[in-house]
Amino acid sequence: MSERAPERQRWEQRMETPLAVASLAYLGGYAVRVLARGLSPDGQDLCLAITCAAWALFAVDYAVRMRLSGLGPLRFVRRHPLDTVVLVLPLLRPLRIVTAYDRVQRRRDGARLSLYARVMAYAGLSVALLGFAGALTVYHHEHGAPGATIRTFGDSVWWTCATLATVGYGDVAPVTPVGRVVAVGLMGGGLALLGAVTGSFSSWLIQRFDHGDGGRPPGGSPGAS
Amino acid sequence: MSERAPERQRWEQRMETPLAVASLAYLGGYAVRVLARGLSPDGQDLCLAITCAAWALFAVDYAVRMRLSGLGPLRFVRRHPLDTVVLVLPLLRPLRIVTAYDRVQRRRDGARLSLYARVMAYAGLSVALLGFAGALTVYHHEHGAPGATIRTFGDSVWWTCATLATVGYGDVAPVTPVGRVVAVGLMGGGLALLGAVTGSFSSWLIQRFDHGDGGRPPGGSPGAS
Amino acid sequence: MSERAPERQRWEQRMETPLAVASLAYLGGYAVRVLARGLSPDGQDLCLAITCAAWALFAVDYAVRMRLSGLGPLRFVRRHPLDTVVLVLPLLRPLRIVTAYDRVQRRRDGARLSLYARVMAYAGLSVALLGFAGALTVYHHEHGAPGATIRTFGDSVWWTCATLATVGYGDVAPVTPVGRVVAVGLMGGGLALLGAVTGSFSSWLIQRFDHGDGGRPPGGSPGAS
Amino acid sequence: MSERAPERQRWEQRMETPLAVASLAYLGGYAVRVLARGLSPDGQDLCLAITCAAWALFAVDYAVRMRLSGLGPLRFVRRHPLDTVVLVLPLLRPLRIVTAYDRVQRRRDGARLSLYARVMAYAGLSVALLGFAGALTVYHHEHGAPGATIRTFGDSVWWTCATLATVGYGDVAPVTPVGRVVAVGLMGGGLALLGAVTGSFSSWLIQRFDHGDGGRPPGGSPGAS
Incomplete structure (x- = not known):
């Protein structure tokens, strides 16, 4: 150091x-x-x-x-x-914006945000930015390929969402080597997103139990209370 | 406050x-x-x-x-x-029913329900209501679209279930922009459901370990013992 | 009680x-x-x-x-x-065999099995039995239906595995109402399986951290050490 | 012992x-x-x-x-x-390389690696090796089968990645019995990978909470800070 x-x-x-x-x-x-x-x-x-x-x-x-x-x-x-x-x-550069966003927020007293909210904000931002970059790249390489099913940018965004959620319908799917390599990267992003959602929820539950059960519903956002 | x-x-x-x-x-x-x-x-x-x-x-x-x-x-x-x-x-209004259900239950001494049971009840109710609203909307916008694979309300419900479980067969899938936007919302619901199931199970296991292992089988519902 | x-x-x-x-x-x-x-x-x-x-x-x-x-x-x-x-x-009766298996094992001094091993054994047995029952029912109702893609019992088992792992290729998929209702049940089983795998792993990691890190590799089965 | x-x-x-x-x-x-x-x-x-x-x-x-x-x-x-x-x-032999890698690393003072890093390294290595072996076997048995959709080794690798991430597009899928049995094994690997990612993330979050929140972003790799 x-x-x-x-x-x-x-x-x-x-x-x-x-x-x-x-x-x-x-x-x-x-x-x-x-x-x-x-x-x-x-x-x-x-x-x-x-x-x-x-x-x-x-x-x-x-x-x-x-x-x-x-x-x-x-x-x-x-x-x-x-x-x-x-x-x-x-194109992975957006990940650095996330880090910058964190620094800006911390200076503005954002440190009082709970860890869960921060993890969720990071996961959301990273996934949105990576998804956008991935959808662009896949569209760029696929829309003219022979036998391609991803023909419009809308198709590409739809396919990206299905991949990030690990749903994977397969009604549209990349056929070019570059498109498939990007797809594998997005799958990794999807797994990390799943891990962030599940891990946050799991540790939130455990913390609730350790500090007693105040009775607030788990789905209760600050706006709903 | x-x-x-x-x-x-x-x-x-x-x-x-x-x-x-x-x-x-x-x-x-x-x-x-x-x-x-x-x-x-x-x-x-x-x-x-x-x-x-x-x-x-x-x-x-x-x-x-x-x-x-x-x-x-x-x-x-x-x-x-x-x-x-x-x-x-x-159509997202059902989420407020969930909050209301919680308030009613609390007044009826429901507070003694364990946290896990409550999380499961919330996740189940929210997913069922959102799934129903989503299946309705998707059916409404898809069943007349050219090239649609979702033609009956049964297809729509089947597709909704496959999406919420993040299975995503892709034998039927939305083709209209509105249907796909709703689908992305349902995928988010599926991820949250996964998080709730996994998180509850994980923290239940950890709690069991902290308080000793009483020997009740993990699959044992209160009614089965 | x-x-x-x-x-x-x-x-x-x-x-x-x-x-x-x-x-x-x-x-x-x-x-x-x-x-x-x-x-x-x-x-x-x-x-x-x-x-x-x-x-x-x-x-x-x-x-x-x-x-x-x-x-x-x-x-x-x-x-x-x-x-x-x-x-x-x-057909869900196999779930009771699991409970019986637990009782027999406990009498034979099986209580010394760790909680993780037990959870894994339960999850494995339940999923195998439910998967077999589900594959049978789906095959029974699908193999003669018009437009069916599940024609042999092998197809049905293959489809069941893809569903339980929440992979869902969609190369074969049920088309009859009964087949789809069973499929939704299997998806629920798949989510529970995911929860069991993830939850056990997560709590195992947390326990390892609380009691110090003995250095055994996480993938190390008793037979490999 | x-x-x-x-x-x-x-x-x-x-x-x-x-x-x-x-x-x-x-x-x-x-x-x-x-x-x-x-x-x-x-x-x-x-x-x-x-x-x-x-x-x-x-x-x-x-x-x-x-x-x-x-x-x-x-x-x-x-x-x-x-x-x-x-x-x-x-072909499952690569799993032993993982164990060997661990022993070598430990001798070189690798024991100071945190548990999370080790779990991630294991999961990554195991999945990569098993995925390579699985893609080879599936390609070997599929590429000549009638009605096969996996015709090149590239297809096989692409299908393996989609399976391990539990995405499962289904644009290519095995049709031979041997290919499907290997696929079920890979699905198990995918579930274990999900469990490792989610479990590590979850326990990392919980540990962060127990020892106070130092404010480092969760996505912050050692190189980014």
Whole structure:
């Protein structure tokens, strides 16, 4: 933990907002490029430029943090696996927004949120962002493939939801290798979502029992009481 | 919690039964309108009138409670999200019956029910009511759509069960946008159901271990021993 | 609990073995009747007779226990829901074998089995028996239906496994009302199985943490160490 | 535990590396035999020889350990069920690599890994190895069957992933008896994987609550903080 120098902390604080904005710009540029079919060549170039600029910012941030950490490249890669994965597959970048959201919330006294609410908020946000990125990628690679059943972006979103809930109807399903690899990633997300829901519920029940049963219904949201 | 004035409590106690009746009337009116094909125009008008009257009662109750809370409209909406959602999507209204059922039961000394039994009862009731409302809506929007596989109400119920258990055969599946949005809601219900079943079982096991193993079989219902 | 008179206990102990035998006979008779297509009329009559005789024994046992309990019929039905369900739907009778197995095992010093092992044994046995009964019933009602995809008993077993694991491929699926009602019951069994697996694992992990980490791998069966 | 003589321990330590190598050789030989269609007859014979040699080593190890244990054959089989299963179905052999990996890691001071990380590593490794073995077997038995939907190894891997995550699209599914039996085994693996993910998450949450809430986000990997 000797790498947590004040310089690195200051850099991370200063880069928080630009990186979050760049993440959204990356996702937005990719979405427009994939979804807007009748886009003019100029518009397409603009989207590409935004996407590349955002990625360049990610790379610079990664390099600076590696520098500031005082570790060699190899050890830095080994100790920051999530950052490295996110640099290579920038569509997973939304996961970093989640971390940023947490930091912002904590500064605004959000620390009083219970652990369950936080876990649920994280699980929900991560799944929504990953699902959107996954649906985009699958649509991009599937909608023109021969024999594809995923033809519209609506189909892709529908398929993504069925996958994340581990329901898997199979009325539409990816047929291309890239689509299937993304699908396996989404299945992993679905399993993690299940684990978060079940685990939170389970520990909530156990805590209720340890501290006595106050009688509030388990389904009672703060708004219903 | 300064909004929990005695006036509001009295209002809620007085409105409990009328609201529960109105919820059932709303669901019943909608069900008859969707399912009874050979209904005379007069009968259809009656169903519509019942549905609208029930909804008007919900709106009045919402307005009165907002008034009594002494909060501004915006803050009231933010602090009572479930009530607001239920006002906009009245088919989710059954969730409020569950809360009412809890209050009635508590008055009748039902508090001695164990936490597990209550969680199971809630999960079961919520899932049954939401499943029924979901099956109705999906049938309503699917059975006439081109290329639909859900043609009868029986198909719709069968598909709803497979979705709630996260099994998802896919032999029948919704094809219209509305049907698919409802389906995503039901998938969420299925995940919550899984969480409730697993969480209850898990915490029951842990509690058994903490208080020693009395030797009762885990599958042993109170009636079987 | 005043109904737990010694007379009732003696009756239950005496009836244990006959009831278990009758349960197996019932299941066996039903299985032979459903699966053996080329059975002679005499053989079919024999199977029917065995099934009926077993059911008569169940009814007698139920009546005697109601008598011995000293409760009125209505209160007895309310306090012994599992027994009543099993009397009406004798294919669920295997669940009682599980209870009997537990009693036999306890007498043979089986109480030293850990709670996890017992939960796993119960879940496994119940699921295997219910799955077999469900596969039989579904095959019986589906294999001759028009448009059926479940044509052989092998298809039925395959479909049952996919349902119990909540995988649900949908390559074969029931199309008759009876088949679908049984399917919903099996889905419930699948959810319970998931809950048992997850809950046991979860509480095992928590217990391991509370009592320190002895270092045995989680996958280590007694035979592998 | 009187069978844990020093002689047996020394034998197990000495055989660890050869057995792990033989497991990989077995799996590799089988994979090449199944996947390499254009292999010359000599190459096929070589693969078969490697597979058989590896199996012979397994059998010798099993016999020696039975001898050293001082138990009769029957009691040895009953007390080492995993070893016996693995001897008969050598494709499950990878499970032993997992155990070996654990021993190696422990010697290298890996004991400081938290229990959660270890459970996750086991679940991941076991699922990956079993999934690979299962995909190989299913491909071997399915790709030539009439009416098969699993025609390439890619299809088989895709189907295996959908099964292990209990998603089960059903766009491709096994049709041969052997393929379906393997599928049921993989479903069991999927259930265990779900249990491991959910159970770890649940107990992590509970532990966090017992020791106070330090505020680190639940999704925060060591590299992201």
